[in-house]
Amino acid sequence: MLAIDIFEPYGFQFFRHGLVVASVAGALCGLLGVFVVLRGMSYIGHGLSHAVFGGAAASAVIGINFFIGAGIWGIVSGVLIARVARRRVLGADAAIGVVTTASFALGLALMNRYGQASKSIEAVLFGSVLGVKFADIVAVTVVALIALAIIVAWYRKLLFSTFDPDVAQVSGVNVSFVEMVLLSLLSLTILVTMRVIGTLLISALLVIPAAAARMTTNSFSKLLWISPLIGAVTCFVGMNLSYHLDTSASATIILLDALVFIVVYTVAGTRNRMKMASLGHV
Amino acid sequence: MSTSPLVNCEHVSCTYGNAAVLDDIYMKVNKGEFVGVVGPSGSGKTTLLKAILGTHPVAHGSITMDPKLTIGYVPQVETVDWYFPVTVEEVIVMTRAKSTWWPRITHAERTAVREVLDRLGIGDVAQRHIRELSGGQQQRVFLARAMFRNPDILIMDEPTSGVDVRTRHEVLHLLADLHADGLTILLTTHDLNGLAAHLPRLVCLNKRVIADGNPREVLTPSVLEATYGAPMEVLEHGGMPLVVDHGRVQMRGEGK
Numbered sequence A: 001m002l003a004i005d006i007f008e009p010y011g012f013q014f015f016r017h018g019l020v021v022a023s024v025a026g027a028l029c030g031l032l033g034v035f036v037v038l039r040g041m042s043y044i045g046h047g048l049s050h051a052v053f054g055g056a057a058a059s060a061v062i063g064i065n066f067f068i069g070a071g072i073w074g075i076v077s078g079v080l081i082a083r084v085a086r087r088r089v090l091g092a093d094a095a096i097g098v099v100t101t102a103s104f105a106l107g108l109a110l111m112n113r114y115g116q117a118s119k120s121i122e123a124v125l126f127g128s129v130l131g132v133k134f135a136d137i138v139a140v141t142v143v144a145l146i147a148l149a150i151i152v153a154w155y156r157k158l159l160f161s162t163f164d165p166d167v168a169q170v171s172g173v174n175v176s177f178v179e180m181v182l183l184s185l186l187s188l189t190i191l192v193t194m195r196v197i198g199t200l201l202i203s204a205l206l207v208i209p210a211a212a213a214r215m216t217t218n219s220f221s222k223l224l225w226i227s228p229l230i231g232a233v234t235c236f237v238g239m240n241l242s243y244h245l246d247t248s249a250s251a252t253i254i255l256l257d258a259l260v261f262i263v264v265y266t267v268a269g270t271r272n273r274m275k276m277a278s279l280g281h282v
Numbered sequence B: 001m002s003t004s005p006l007v008n009c010e011h012v013s014c015t016y017g018n019a020a021v022l023d024d025i026y027m028k029v030n031k032g033e034f035v036g037v038v039g040p041s042g043s044g045k046t047t048l049l050k051a052i053l054g055t056h057p058v059a060h061g062s063i064t065m066d067p068k069l070t071i072g073y074v075p076q077v078e079t080v081d082w083y084f085p086v087t088v089e090e091v092i093v094m095t096r097a098k099s100t101w102w103p104r105i106t107h108a109e110r111t112a113v114r115e116v117l118d119r120l121g122i123g124d125v126a127q128r129h130i131r132e133l134s135g136g137q138q139q140r141v142f143l144a145r146a147m148f149r150n151p152d153i154l155i156m157d158e159p160t161s162g163v164d165v166r167t168r169h170e171v172l173h174l175l176a177d178l179h180a181d182g183l184t185i186l187l188t189t190h191d192l193n194g195l196a197a198h199l200p201r202l203v204c205l206n207k208r209v210i211a212d213g214n215p216r217e218v219l220t221p222s223v224l225e226a227t228y229g230a231p232m233e234v235l236e237h238g239g240m241p242l243v244v245d246h247g248r249v250q251m252r253g254e255g256k
Helices: A002-011 A013-038 A042-062 A066-086 A092-113 A115-126 A134-153 A155-163 A165-170 A175-197 A202-214 A220-245 A249-279 B045-053 B088-096 B107-119 B135-147 B165-180 B221-228 B246-255
Strands: B007-016 B019-029 B034-038 B060-065 B071-074 B153-157 B184-189 B201-206 B208-213 B232-237 B240-245
Touching: A002 A013, A002 A220, A013 A042, A013 A134, A013 A155, A013 A175, A013 A202, A013 A220, A013 A249, A042 A066, A042 A092, A042 A175, A042 A202, A066 A092, A066 A175, A134 A155, A134 A175, A155 A165, A155 A175, A155 B088, A165 A175, A165 B045, A165 B071, A165 B088, A175 A202, A175 A249, A202 A220, A202 A249, A220 A249, B007 B045, B019 B045, B019 B060, B019 B208, B034 B045, B045 B060, B045 B153, B045 B184, B071 B135, B088 B107, B088 B135, B107 B135, B135 B153, B135 B165, B165 B184, B201 B221, B208 B221, B221 B232
Parallel strands: B034 B184, B034 B201, B071 B153, B153 B184
Antiparallel strands: B007 B019, B007 B060, B201 B208, B232 B240
């Protein structure tokens, strides 16, 4: 009887699609989250998701493809943040604040002005398993494969420019370009993930699995395995739980992530918690 | 026979916003030299290094170097994130990031890392996390990373900042050995007695070059006052100049 209950949601196509998208998205966010956490860019996930919301709202209102409209918007926002942040007078946090809140405000204004688009905009804000289509599976898989290929091929460049950007630059690594590609990947990740997780909670998926993984290992390469694993498993389990508990999928996933973090934090003990010194921004 | 300098700064000026940090700097570093740049906080020492490294824009003037020149750069250890999840070995091979896409450390690289660590006297720390190192080992690891590139010139920012006396001695002897092997070294330091006085050539900097020469010529009360903006006394100890902070001597006297 219990087994029937567990497998019941798998009878629905929307759930199967949502489960695949969420699991791949969890792994993808966990993978990129390693760089987000180690670079002290936790706020950027939050900021970029808000920026992409502006693009999503505009796409819905104008009637152009969501991925094209919001994707271009997200990448432009990421590049703008990187450019403004490089002018050290401001700093990354102010740059994120300016670019992303303006974009988010535009999204809200469009939502107010064109009420008929509000349904899809709300889905973008809070996430919805119901709206997930096969195209979303393709999109999240393609972005995950691109991210994986770039991280494997640029492993050393990414590690060096994350650990010590000044010396990386002197050693011939184009740090600005690496940073721009990373921000573009983040924008694309947010774009393909937001349908399920929603704009408002996506940054948690970028931060929590990586932060929890950081407490389990002192190895960068292991971190790149453990964090996506935590992301994928919590998304998979969270999706199933949300069906049976009749709760929001995104909220359940993030709560599960938070639970994993608390368990790891408690089990890891004082010694490993020292590693948290490098997570002061989380 | 080429006599052109490895680094040639001509009338170099740098700014942060509208504030001038370096003004009309003229300085050459020739092959085989060991040069120390001294000056107070905010005098532009680190900016000068960054301008030479190409990570800070030059507002006026020019810095010329052979494009084929390989630079080994050692930043201040205070800027390093010691909690970052990397081992000593990973830190050292990072410098090959541009030349290979293969993510794993190869056997040849592992051997080369061991050689450079052995040369610096820390052959047994390759697999350790950087957090587990002592102050002297930390400095040596970052020196090893710079040496791993077989540099033509070693550029170091405050190599003895925040280290104890023993580590300072270790670093000084290590650099003297590397220089004796023919390596060109340019470093900044605020440590006048512990490091600067031992170097063959000093450049006193305070936004502009105040003096340039060997320590006996440069470490004089007038040059030091012009550089640091405070009176300083220079004594002789063991045949070497010893700088005494005049203000500190007076305070002790007042205390009595």
